Amino acid sequence: MRDFYLAASPDYVPVSATVGQTRINSYAPAALEDGAQIVLDTAAAALEIYGRRFGTYPFTELDLVNTPTLALGIEYPGMIAVTDRIYDPEGSLGSTPNTIFLESTTAHEVGHQWFYSVVGNDQLDEPWLDESVTQYITWLYYQDRYGASAAEGFYQSLVGRWNRIEQADIPIGLPVSAYDGAEYSGIIYGRGPVFVDKLAQTMGQETFDAFMRDYYARYQWGIADTEKFLSLAQSHCNCDLNSLFAAWIYAQ
Numbered sequence: 001m002r003d004f005y006l007a008a009s010p011d012y013v014p015v016s017a018t019v020g021q022t023r024i025n026s027y028a029p030a031a032l033e034d035g036a037q038i039v040l041d042t043a044a045a046a047l048e049i050y051g052r053r054f055g056t057y058p059f060t061e062l063d064l065v066n067t068p069t070l071a072l073g074i075e076y077p078g079m080i081a082v083t084d085r086i087y088d089p090e091g092s093l094g095s096t097p098n099t100i101f102l103e104s105t106t107a108h109e110v111g112h113q114w115f116y117s118v119v120g121n122d123q124l125d126e127p128w129l130d131e132s133v134t135q136y137i138t139w140l141y142y143q144d145r146y147g148a149s150a151a152e153g154f155y156q157s158l159v160g161r162w163n164r165i166e167q168a169d170i171p172i173g174l175p176v177s178a179y180d181g182a183e184y185s186g187i188i189y190g191r192g193p194v195f196v197d198k199l200a201q202t203m204g205q206e207t208f209d210a211f212m213r214d215y216y217a218r219y220q221w222g223i224a225d226t227e228k229f230l231s232l233a234q235s236h237c238n239c240d241l242n243s244l245f246a247a248w249i250y251a252q
Helices: 030-054 098-111 126-147 148-163 183-203 205-217 226-237 242-248
Strands: 014-020 022-029 059-069 074-077 078-083
Touching: 014 030, 014 078, 014 226, 022 030, 030 098, 030 126, 030 205, 059 098, 074 098, 074 148, 078 098, 098 126, 126 148, 126 183, 126 226, 148 205, 183 205, 183 226, 226 242
Parallel strands: 022 059, 059 078
Antiparallel strands: 014 022, 074 078
16 A cells, blocks of 8 residues: 555544445544435445446455544545544535535545556646546546536536646646646646546547546556657557647647
8 A cells, every 4th residue: 555544533434335346444433424415325335336448456455434634635555534524414615515515525535546556646747646536537437327417516616726727727637736726726626637528538438437447457566657648549550649739748
């Protein structure tokens, strides 16, 4: 495993489920059990969807834990921390209901078990490879679980992130340090997954899906980078994707 993370509290009460050979545990104080159940149900659905699309989750346990983290969620191999600010299903964060944040955050962080945990990358110098790709597969989660209407709603939230910086034509392949706060959110979490969708359309969805399964299988337990991602994609579509990558990923 790439990281080790520990969370502990005498107040944690787990709710659990099993998907295939994986035991999922969702930990939260008893007063937040309804939120913990939403997290559990989302993680179970995401584990099934991503496993079917990309390859089996390799561990026999996945833990999701309520913590006072400032981020909505943070991924670790085999474990996910979700902020306690969104666990009350009756509450909201700003104008958005907590239930929406709970599901989207959990589905996204579970996606990182495939892209960051199993398939590693340089998270500081090439953050798009884990964050943008994981945003894209979160869109696939909504598509597979709820259908086209829900998927379109999530996709528009991605475009909305990019819109906050007026759809700036900033490359998605820069290191974290090259973006300010608003740019990082808008480019890596907004423009980035829009690019991945554009790539899927260019390759053809069926070909792209086969490429992603191969990418997961080929680079598991290793480190991938943009060049490896591009090379493998081109080998699957038998096409030249250099101009597409140049327009979206690389600094001109």
